[in-house]
Amino acid sequence: MNKKSRSSSWFYIYPINKKIFLLSKIIIGACILAYIIASAFSGWISEFIFVFLLIILILAWDMVLARMVSSPIHEISKAAQRMADLDFSQPCKLNTKDELQTLGDNLNTTATNLQYALAQRKELTDTLSHELKTPIGVIRAYAEGLKDAVPDKQIVYSQVIVEETEKMAGMINALLDLSSLEVGTTMMKIEKFDFVELVETVAGREYVDSPSGPFHLSYSLPDEPVFVEADQTRLQQVLHNFMGNAKKFVSKNGNIHIKVSILEGLMQFSIYNDGPYLTDDVWIKFHRDKSEINRNGSGLGLAISAQILSMHKAEYGMLNKENGAEFYFKLPITQ
Template sequence: MTTEHPPADGSSPPVARRRVPERLDVRPLDRFRSFKVKLGILVGAVVLVAALLTQVSIRAGIEPLLAIPLVVIAALVFTQLLARGMTSPLREITAAARAMARGDYTQRIRSSSRDEIGQLAEAFSTMASELEQTDRMRRDLVANVSHELRTPVAGLRAQLENLVDGVTEPDPAALEVALTETERLSLLVNHLLDLSRLDAGVVELDLEDIELTPFLHEVVDAATLASGGRDVRWIVDVEPADLMVTADAARIHQVIHNLLENAARHSPTGGRIHISAACLEDGDGVRIDVHDEGPGIALEDRSRVFERFQRGGYADSSGGTGLGLAIARWAVGLHGGTIEVLDDPRTEVDGDGRSSLIRVVLPQARPTT
């Protein structure tokens, strides 16, 4: 069943990774996979060196009072030489840990050892890399949220100041501008609350049987109001017309609304936005496609666009928060479904790898929550 709605009027740069300065360490024992084996070899080697030096001193006729201290000193030097190479990763880990305590997560451990210390060094480097990424995401989140909040707050403040100072009359047009900025701020706050629920993992699904034809028309009506009178046409196509899916209506409404809002923002004047739904060929789920006539998402950004504060790889002034697709992926994932960017059926766009076709797949089986 196909229905056409009439047109409405109207990173922080990457941090360079540093390595702990290398030392001139002798590591002939790195090939062994056990630290206990290394200690045994070290003890045996020291005893052997001491015995050889004692034999040499006897043959050379050196007095025992002089030979014994020389043998002990030589054995200690040999022990220190091998032990230094064995414990070098521990010193590097200590230096890196102190740097991490100061907020520097860029240091990595150089270790060619295969024993427990080498494994510890590898685990420490992995942990440092993950902490560095987490810290960068935290800083990016704070910077992005601050930027996103500043824009609607600044616009709302300026409009209200004009109204208070008498520069602008409190007519419907001026109040509509203030309302638009308030709604934009409210949308961002709601998105951030959804992300906090995502991170906390406290969201439960209220599953019900949804008839997709009236449901998608309802979402389109809401998206039409939220589009601010953009001149676009909405086309809804559901096959069969009585197609149903078991899902959380509020969450799926949020998913489709975010996709439609994103599509309307990037559609040209008079563009068409297609929303289609049908059963999968294997009958194990339902697909919902949203396709607009905008510039599309670049091939290299198809996965990254579902991350937080990403906007398809290019800057724009459309007012998006960069959170809608991230929240959509989260909500679809709660249902055990998938969301992805597919190849665009328009040959003139697909030639350079860009696509405006996003597909949501929901399983027919009820997911466990």
């Protein structure tokens, strides 16, 4: 806290302080008025009236404080206890228009976020259990088969076990990566680099060094460098996911087209492939289409890509075309 904010906090009067300050001045004025009224009488009657009025003022003070402070605090305490017991059925309802109402609203927000986090954890646990059930079952079946298998079969069974183990390891690593991105524990290393050069490098690895399946690759890239400021390693991960998906889902003898264009100070990357119609569910964790071609995927690549692009505040999306689908994202150009 700097000196200015520290000094201003000394002079700031919070709403609840204003209420108590005003109420205390009213009580003092009422005490003075009670004394004046009692002075109009003489003897024990004067003392009796003064004490009677004081008792009424004290009871009134207690009632007002209970309504202004004690009741809201009690309501907040009950709401906090319900939240501790994971009971989110009743929100904290206050209408005091002061710090206590703000505290209650913050408690409600915390309860909502906690409820969402618990739902996400349950969904993740259920999905992960389902996803790991198949490879674990395969590993168990082939491990049991190793007992009585002939040497040639033992080699085959061992290879299947290794492949299923690698599949599980890849899924878990991808899930941990996505989790670290979502909670913000992964720090981005922002640097300036030529995006066109990065696209050429990743495309070379995906389509030249490790080609798979018959398809026609074309591209449209600027002749000049296009510089952006971003996390180069993470964008390389996004490009690998986009290009890998295009290669996986392109129809036989279909087209894959990579394009980098400049639109009003923004760099737009897009990749199109002939293939099936897609829905917006492709960005959801563990999403897979119903085709056999995607049975070995983790279903996390596009979810990770979406999280990375969101951290860069980049516009991104998917568009269905006449014969296929196009994925794209945009980033500001750096001179």
